[in-house]
Amino acid sequence: MLLWNRFRPEKLKLIPAALLGIGAGTAVAQFMHLDINRIKVPASLGDMVSYTTFASFSTIGWGSMLGTAAALAFIASAETLLSAAAVDQMQAKVRADYDKELSAQGIGNMLCGFLGALPMTGVIVRSSANVQAGAETRKSTILHGVWLLVSVVFLAGVLRLIPMASLGAVLVITGIKLVKPKDIIHLRRFGWAPVIVYMLSMITIVATNLLTGVLLGIGLSLLWTLWKLTHLQAEVIEPSDKTVIHFSGVATFLAIPKISQTLDQVRPGVPVHIHAVGLRYVDHACIEIIEAWVERWRDQGHVVHIELEQLHRRYQAPVSESIS
Numbered sequence: 283m284l285l286w287n288r289f290r291p292e293k294l295k296l297i298p299a300a301l302l303g304i305g306a307g308t309a310v311a312q313f314m315h316l317d318i319n320r321i322k323v324p325a326s327l328g329d330m331v332s333y334t335t336f337a338s339f340s341t342i343g344w345g346s347m348l349g350t351a352a353a354l355a356f357i358a359s360a361e362t363l364l365s366a367a368a369v370d371q372m373q374a375k376v377r378a379d380y381d382k383e384l385s386a387q388g389i390g391n392m393l394c395g396f397l398g399a400l401p402m403t404g405v406i407v408r409s410s411a412n413v414q415a416g417a418e419t420r421k422s423t424i425l426h427g428v429w430l431l432v433s434v435v436f437l438a439g440v441l442r443l444i445p446m447a448s449l450g451a452v453l454v455i456t457g458i459k460l461v462k463p464k465d466i467i468h469l470r471r472f473g474w475a476p477v478i479v480y481m482l483s484m485i486t487i488v489a490t491n492l493l494t495g496v497l498l499g500i501g502l503s504l505l506w507t508l509w510k511l512t513h514l515q516a517e518v519i520e521p522s523d524k525t526v527i528h529f530s531g532v533a534t535f536l537a538i539p540k541i542s543q544t545l546d547q548v549r550p551g552v553p554v555h556i557h558a559v560g561l562r563y564v565d566h567a568c569i570e571i572i573e574a575w576v577e578r579w580r581d582q583g584h585v586v587h588i589e590l591e592q593l594h595r596r597y598q599a600p601v602s603e604s605i606s
């Protein structure tokens with residue numbers, strides 16, 4: 283596959299490297315009579331179908347079934363949306379309609395359930411294979427399924443010769459081509475957090491499976507977002523004639539220790555200027571801590587400048603409004 287992508291003649295560019303790779307692996311396995319796992323294809327298409335009957339519902343544990351269905355719906359939807367977004371970045375001729383993608387996936391999975399088939403989802407490996415083969419419309423996805431059906435019906439004997447290891451090699455090569463160092467460098471512009479989420483998700487996918495890696499990535503991203511939404515930054519500037527404190531971010535009761543520590547570091551004998559314009563939200567507990575410190579500091583004869591009305595306005599405004 284690697285050699286074909288690098289040295290293939292221009293006239294033969296339509297021949298996919300994966301087809302040659304699987305053909306070579308199958309030929310080697312046959313020539314050397316290797317006792318390895320190969321693709322298992324049923325004798326007929328009807329043997330693949332197991333219709334769901336009404337009697338089946340009487341033996342179902344509804345609690346566990348609904349929980350599994352919800353988990354599959356969430357994971358499959360996230361994977362499909364991520365794959366669609368990745369395909370949009372790989373080509374510019376057709377843009378994904380995310381609502382249509384999820385609607386079609388939901389209808390398809392309901393039909394799969396009644397036919398006894400595994401649930402389906404959008405997968406970046408198959409999608410990227412279509413793009414790399416020169417696909418320009420959504421017909422490529424439909425034809426992808428048509429070719430699979432034709433192969434299973436008319437070429438079952440040939441498919442049974444293909445080693446599973448050959449298919450695994452295609453996935454490995456395709457996955458490696460999707461991981462580009464320049465993408466990691468691009469993420470580094472936004473800090474280390476996106477890079478860490480990217481690397482941990484990739485390692486988890488390789489070590490376990492795709493669904494676990496996707497869930498880990500989503501979970502880490504949510505935790506990072508939650509931390510950013512509840513994080514308080516306190517900057518202290520100390521020129522010779524005054525002390526300036528800038529509070530920014532979100533100040534909740536979780537930030538009380540940081541506020542107290544910042545205020546306790548103020549040196550006596552110079553005017554103190556406290557600016558809260560950078561706060562998106564502040565709760566009543568933090569306001570009380572600041573007001574109590576200001577009152578105590580002024581009682582000791584120190585000069586403190588702070589706009590308490592502005593601080594109270596940050597309390598009255600919801601986080602969503604103050605962010606916008």
